[in-house]
């Protein structure tokens with residue numbers, strides 16, 4: 137196959153049989169892996185690469201024949217009646233959902249060596265992204281089951297890893313008891329890298345350090361579709377009554393603020409595909425959701441990636457390219473790569489495509505003749521390109537929410553963040569953390585609390601707003617209605633304060649906070665215990681009761697002397 141596909145150069149340096157046989161065998165082991173992990177095999181990969189490289193050399197625009205225009209979608213306003221009822225509809229549906237986190241990327245742009253999901257979402261509680269995601273899914277599971285009466289649904293959670301992130305992700309889960317999720321709920325799917333391409337003839341590149349190894353690079357987050365399909369998970373989910381698959385990325389600490397209402401939109405509108413979006417600043421490194429109309433009449437609503445939006449606009453009669461309009465934002469909503477797919481139609485589509493997603497290639501040429509590359513390239517694919525193959529009858533929509541509520545990724549290192557054009561979001565660890573405090577403060581404000589204004593402060597060259605450091609567990613503030621129900625009376629929090637709420641049943645009533653308050657509360661426990669109930673400890677069963685720990689104040693005096701506890 138390799139010889140038929142013009143890959144003879146891979147063997148040119150091979151010594152005679154008997155020499156380096158082990159290395160030659162491991163070469164073919166790798167070829168087998170590359171062959172089985174790509175829909176259609178390595179031959180299809182090489183053929184696709186030849187075609188895309190030829191198009192790239194000819195300067196062909198992937199959007200040739202398409203004119204962009206601004207699409208219309210659902211625009212939600214946080215906290216209004218529509219938002220609250222969509223959140224309720226979303227929580228109800230959550231028990232029919234499955235979640236998929238794409239976490240195969242390394243934080244190269246971020247300049248962080250570990251896995252990004254292990255980073256603290258904020259440093260007040262220090263909880264990492266993965267813990268927050270899992271606690272949010274569990275909170276949805278609990279709330280959804282309660283709404284539907286008693287049920288025992290366990291929401292499945294799949295994580296796509298790669299060779300770069302797999303071992304560390306498993307270690308993080310195992311060393312933290314899966315953050316409270318049952319291990320059987322979690323499925324890890326590891327994506328394989330794809331072969332690198334050395335030239336326009338799609339000759340595969342050898343690893344510069346090992347002539348018996350093909351050089352490989354990541355294929356992109358689009359792999360998630362073929363992995364879900366080939367693993368059989370989708371069928372399994374369908375057979376256990378799942379209706380929705382929700383995809384999300386590794387470091388958006390706000391995203392679960394948007395999940396209930398967005399799922400509510402999918403359920404009430406009957407969307408096969410629902411992409412979450414936020415108002416986008418021109419040139420921001422997030423794709424723009426665009427309506428594309430072909431000269432032959434075809435239309436689709438799709439993400440146009442940030443590096444392609446500007447050239448597409450310029451080529452189609454918009455001389456300013458990717459520019460802000462009178463609102464101060466790009467007219468094209470920004471794709472935050474949080475997708476909600478309806479499982480039934482998704483499976484039907486994947487039966488046809490086997491999860492193959494439209495690919496692209498982005499070679500860096502040495503000069504304008506486009507005959508040689510500065511370094512090897514590879515084909516890539518993006519998960520949000522899934523709708524490209526859908527028939528015109530498919531219901532493809534999107535939902536726009538405020539960025540302060542729904543989107544604060546951690547992607548850029550401090551130097552790059554500090555260079556972001558003024559007014560555009562930094563997308564750094566600094567801004568990601570500040571965004572959590574801001575969102576929580578604004579939610580409390582909307583619920584009636586008096587929250588002091590933030591102060592401006594500069595960290596690592598980035599000027600950010602510093603709001604009171606408010607953090608809560610997802611079980612406390614899953615939806616706006618939950619927050620409103622648990623916030624009574626006149627409460628106020630000063631700018632210099634820290635407020636952490638852990639536990640579902642904490643009620644804030646008449647709080648006046650100027651300092652640090654951390655409330656940890658267990659749920660009410662059943663007071664009566666049947667002595668035949670073997671799920672209880674023996675010492676409890678023989679008593680027939682146990683304590684209900686509703687509230688407690690623990691004070692530790694570590695120094696001798698007189699102490700006074702003020703109310």
Ligand code: UGB
Nearest residue numbers: 238239240241354355356357385386422423471472473545
């Ligand atoms: N990822 C993988 O799991 N595997 C891979 O091979 C590569 C990535 P980036 P990107 O919302 O901020 C996307 O690199 O690709 C995971 C959208 O394309 O952080 O530059 C990785 O672990 C863009 O339209 O982002 O841009 C991470 O979880 C816009 O929506 C995720 O894929 C932008 O994200 C994204 O990878 C955004």
